Amino acid sequence: MDRNTFYVLCGLLRDHGGLKESKNMYVEERVAIFLNILGHDQKQRMIVRRLRRSKETVTRNFRQVLRSVLRLHKVLIKKPKPIQEDCTDERWKWFKNCIEALDGTYIKLKVHGLDKPRYRTRKGEIATNVLAACSMDMQFTYFLPGWEGSVANCRVLRDAISRRHPIKVPRGKD
Numbered sequence: 001m002d003r004n005t006f007y008v009l010c011g012l013l014r015d016h017g018g019l020k021e022s023k024n025m026y027v028e029e030r031v032a033i034f035l036n037i038l039g040h041d042q043k044q045r046m047i048v049r050r051l052r053r054s055k056e057t058v059t060r061n062f063r064q065v066l067r068s069v070l071r072l073h074k075v076l077i078k079k080p081k082p083i084q085e086d087c088t089d090e091r092w093k094w095f096k097n098c099i100e101a102l103d104g105t106y107i108k109l110k111v112h113g114l115d116k117p118r119y120r121t122r123k124g125e126i127a128t129n130v131l132a133a134c135s136m137d138m139q140f141t142y143f144l145p146g147w148e149g150s151v152a153n154c155r156v157l158r159d160a161i162s163r164r165h166p167i168k169v170p171r172g173k174d
Helices: 003-015 028-039 044-051 053-070 115-119 153-162
Strands: 099-109 129-135 140-148
Touching: 003 028, 003 053, 028 044, 028 053, 044 053, 129 153, 140 153
Parallel strands: none
Antiparallel strands: 099 129, 129 140
16 A cells, blocks of 8 residues: 555545544554554554554554444445446446446455364365455445355355345345
């Protein structure tokens, strides 16, 4: 991530996500810790050691930034628009009147040794199953992570429809 993108993200989290500076830490440092943990798959204790902060401080700041990111869902996740009848894009012209494309994918991850059997896929990898929907302009409109290992796509879709905040399928578009 370049410097400008980083500062735009910090501004979004500050303005729309409600993230504020703490007594001893700027928003930029809080976001940098969050991105370092996620982007480099680092344990919090490595951050504690490098930055000489307490584990409680690092954990608290990570959770606060995560809550701010989740508050940005209205900014990050766009409302879908149907594909127009006069669409000429080769990739999308076959899906006229469709709202979005829906697909599942695996994301490799590291889990505790006791949990590995639950997250093992049919190919023997340790991964989580993710259901995602995107609009024609490749913007996410729905994202459901967290299914363990190999599971049928219809089962994940059934779960996505039955949740408290379900994936919405407009009438006449299914």
